[in-house]
Amino acid sequence: MNARALIFLLLGVGNAFAQGFAGLGTDAEGFAVPEPGKRFEFPQDHGAHPDYRIEWWYLTANLTGPDGADYGLQWTLFRSALAPGEAEGWESPQVWFGHAAVTSAATHLSTERFARGGIGQAGVIAKPFAAWIDAWQMEGDSLDRLQLSATGNDFAYDIAMHAEGPLVFHGAGGYSVKSAKGQASYYYSQPFFSVEGTISLPEGEIRVRGTAWLDREWSSQPLADDQNGWDWFSLSFDTGEKLMGFRVRDAADSGFTSATWIAADGAVTPYGDGKLVATPLETSWVEGREIPTRWRLVLPDRALDVTVGALNSQAWMGLSIPYWEGPVRVAGTHPGKGYLEMTGYQRR
C-alpha cells in the first residue's frame, strides 16, 4: 500500500470507504447533520456544504460509439472535511479527491487526484457552476448545460451535457434515509442529461453520444455502525423511465433498501426499505474479491423484474479507496442501461 493510501485510511473517509464505511457511522463532531424537511435552494445547494463531513458530485454516463459499441464514463469529485467550516489557504480543513474512469467491454481505465481546499486547486462554485480538481472540470452557466473533462495517464475525455428534464429528489423530498436507525443524507439527482463528446483510449479517439446521470449527496453520518457497504443502481429504461435503488449491507446481510421510481417527465415515487429486492445472480473474481456482477432487481409495485449485468465485470476502481463501478445492461420487463456501484467487498 502506498503512503497516500495509508493516509487516507487514517482519515475518516478512507475508513468509511475501505473498511465497512464505519467512519461515516461515527458521531458527527461539530458537523451539521441532515434534518428532514429541508428546503433546497438553487443554485447555492449545487455548491459545497463545508459544514457537513462528506459530499460528492458524482457523474456516470452510458455512451455509444459510432460502431454501436457501449462505453461507460465516471467523473466524481469528493469533498471530505477534517473539521467543519472553511478557511483560506493551507489552513482549510477541506480535502478534495477526484476519481475518473472510462469503461469498455474489454478495458477499464481509472485514476485519481488529491487536493487541499483553500488554495484553488479544487473546489465547487454554485454560480456559474464549476466543480474542479486539477485540470479535471465540470462547468457551465447552470447545471442544465455542462462541459465535462478529465485526463489520466492512459485516457481522457471531453463531453458536453444538456439536461432534458428536472432535478429529482430522493427519499422524502431529498432527505434520503440510509438505515433503520435513521442515518440519512441529502440526496438529489439530475438523471436526464443527454451527452456527446469524445473519449480517448490507448487505441484512439472515439466520438460518443448517450446519457448521463449526476448525483449530489452530502451528509455527516449516512451509515449505521453495523453497515459495511452498499450496492447502488442507477438505471435508465428504454421507456424513458428511470430507477435509482440501493441496498446498504449490514453485518446480518439482510440489508436496507431504498428506491426512487422516476417517470419520464421527472415525477418521482419513493419506495422505502424492503420494497426493492436486489439479489445477486452471478459473481466474478475481481482483484481477489468475489463481487456480484449480475443481479436480479424486483420492484413488485412497478411490475419490474429485470436482470442487470455488467458490461465489463472487471470495472474495478483500484485507487487509494478501491471499489467497483461500471456500466450495466438491463434486460427483462424493463430493458435499458445504467450504472452500478458496489463498495465494501473485502479481499478473500
Added chain:
Amino acid sequence: MTGAVLEALASHWRRNRLQLLTLVLGLALATALWSGVQAINAEARASYDAAAATLAEGRFHQLMPREGDSMPQALFVALRRAGWLVSPVVEGRLRVGGTAVRLVGVDPLTAPPSSAASEALARTDLNRFLRAETLVAGPEMAALLEANMPNPVLVDQAVAPGSVLADIGVVQKLLGRAGRISRLIVLPEQPLRQQPLADIAPDLVLQRADGATDVGRLTDSFHLNLTAFGFLSFAVGIFIVHGAIGLAFEQRRGVIRTLRALGVPLRRLVVLMIAELVVLATLAGALGIALGYLIAALLLPDVAATIRGLYGADVAGTLQIRPAWWLSGIAMALGGALLAAASALWRLARMPVVAGAGGRAWALGSGRTRTLQAAAAVVLLAAAGVLAVTGGGLAAGFALLACLLLGAALALPPCLAAILRLGEAQAVRAMAQWFWADTRQQLPGLGLALMALLLAMAANVGVSTMVSSFRLTFVGFLDQRLSAELYVDADAVADRAALERFLEAHADAVLPIMSVEATLAGLPAEIFGVRVGYTYRENWRFLDAIPAVWDEIEAGRAVVINEQLSRRAALHVGHTLALGPGLSLPVAGVVGDYGNPIGQAIVGEALFRQTFPAIEPSRYGVRTGNPQGLRRALTEAFDVPPARIIDQAAIKAFSLSVFERTFSVTDALNVLTLAVAAFAILMSLLTLAAMRLPQMAPVWAMGTTQRRLAGLEILRTVLLAAITAVLALPLGLALAWVLLAIVNVEAFGWRLPMYLFPVEYIRLMLFALAAALLAALWPAWRLSRMEPTGLLRIFANER
C-alpha cells in the same frame, strides 16, 4: 490400427538410436542456448533495475524559479490546473534555540508516493500533520524542537539530520513566507494531456533528476543484441534438426509405403508422425530448458550478493525459473521442430502410394534442387542488400538479418563447389584429383552440417564483435561520465558555500554539476555547466573536436554537444549553436553519449553561472585519493547522511563487474554454438560413412591403405570447415554491422561504434577447425579400423 502404426514408426528409432539422439540433442541444445540467453537476460535486467531503483530513490525532476529563490504559490495551482502533476516544497532556515534548522514544507496530498516525505508521513495521520501542525524530525533535532517550539513533534529516522519536515502551510507560517514556494517536484507519471510548460510558467526551469539510470539505456541495447544472438543460436540448432528429421523421413519411405499399402489412411499417418514429432520436441524442449537453466545458473554470478554488499538493498539472490522463458523455450522447440519437418511432411503427403522404397538417397539433392537453392540464395542476398540501403524500422532490421543469414547459408554449397572445382583444376596427381572430386561429391551430404557451421561461426564472429565493441564503448563511457570518486548531493547540505569551501580545501578537485532544461535547435535538450579541469581533459574522448576544445569551453567561447544533438540537428564542429537569446557559440566538439535520449550542450562553469544565475549545482563531483576518509570527514563536518554521498568508484566497479560476467557468458555461448555445429558434422559424417563405402572401396582396392584413406577423410572435413570458416568471417562482420549500425540505431537512436578484433577472429576460426577435426576423428578412426571384409563386400554385393 493406430497402435500398430505407432509401433512401426517407433521401430525406426529403435534401429537408429544415433539418429534419435541427433534429433533430440540437436533440438535440446538449440533450446538450451535460447532459454539460457533468455534467463541471463531476464536476471541481468532484474538486477540492473534493482540497482537503478536503489540509486535513483527519492530523485525527481524539479521546477525551479529562473531567478530568485522562490515563486508564487499561485503558479503551483496554475500548473496543476493545466494538467501538470507537481507538488510544492517550501524550504528555509529558522533559528531554534540558537541552532540553524532547515525547515522543509511539503503538501502530503500531492507529494510523490515514494518520496522521503511521504514515507515519513505514512507514520502519522493527516489530521495530526495538518491540523495539529506537527513537526517531523530525526531524534536529535526532535529534542531541540520539543524544548523550543510549541508544536507537537514526531520522531522519524527517515528525515535527514538537521532538517525538519512539516506541512507546507506550517512552514510558510514559521518562515513568514505565506504564499511563496521554493520549488516544485515533478511527479514521474504525467497525464495524457497537459498545456506546455512555457505557456503557464515561462519563468520556471526544469532541473532534471540525475541520470543514475542512464546505464539502463545502454543495457537495453545490450540485451536486444543478446536476444538476437539467442535467435541465431536457435537457427543453428534448427539446421541440425532439419537434417535429422529429413534423414529419418527418407529412411522411413519404405515403412510408410508398406503401411499405406496395408490401408493406413495418409491423413492418419501424417497426424501420427506430427504427434510423434510433438512428443519428441516437447521432450527435447524440456531437456533444453533444463540445460539452459544450468548454463544460466553456472554463468550468471550472484549479482544479488554484489548489490546487497554495495547498497544494502535486498534482492532475490537466486536464478528464478520464470514461466515466460519456460514457455518460450518449449514453444521454440515445438515451432522449430515443425518448421524443420515441414518440407519432409509435405513430401510425404504428396508421395504416391506405390513410390519406390529405396529411390533417392538422403539429401543427394537433384540438380534441380541445387539450382533452386542457388536462385533462392541470390534472391535473399539481393533482398538483404535492398533492405540495408532502403529499409527503415526495427522490423526491417531483423528482416535484413534473416535474409542475410538464410541467403548466405543457401549460397554456401555452390560457393564450396566452385572453390573445390578450382582446387581440382590445380591438381595434377591422380590421388589429388580423386581427393578434390570426392570432396565435391560429398558436398550434398555435408551441406546442412556445413551450413550450421557457417551460421555458428558467423554468429560467433558477429557477437564477439558486437560484445567487444560494446565493452570498449561502455568502459569509455563510464570513465568519462563517472570519473569523480565521490558525488555529494548538494541538497543534503544547507550551506552550499561552506560545503564548497570545505571540498576545495580537502579534495584534489571539485566539479560542481549543474544543468538546465532547454530547447536547442528546436529540440528538447539540456545545458550543462562544467568546471574544466584535468578530469575532463583526460577522460573525455570526442567523436570529433577542435584541438584546444577544453580551453575554448573554459573561456566560454565554445560549446560541446552530444552525438544525439549533432545527428538530429545536423550540427557539426565549426557550426554555431544558439543557446539562448543573445548567446550563440561555435561547436568545438561532439561527444558520444550512450545513456541519454535527448540532446546535451556543455559550456564552461563561468558562462553557465552568468547565464543561469538561479541554478545551483545539484551535485558535486569530488576527485580525491582518499574517498573513504573524505566521506567520513564530510559526514562529521556537515552531518551529511551517508546515502547522500555516492561512492561512484564502487558503482562503476559494480557496473563493470556485472557486464564482465555477462561478457563471459557470451564467450561460453560461443563454445557451445560451435559444439552444436561440430555435433552436426559428426552426425552427418557417421551417416555418410556407410553410403560412401562404394566410393572408398575401389580406391582401397587399388592399394591405398585404410590409414591413408582415414587421414584423407580428416583432411577433407577440416578443409571444408576451413573454407566455410573463411567464408563465415565476412558474413559475421556483416552481421555485426547490421546489429550495431542498423538494429541498434533503429531501437535506440544511436550507433554503437564497430571495432574489429582480428586476434579474436583467428581464435574463433581455430575453434571452428578444432570442432571439425574432433567431429571427423571418430568416423575416420572407424574407417581405419574397419575389417577388410567390409570393403570387400562392396564388390561382392550387386549394387
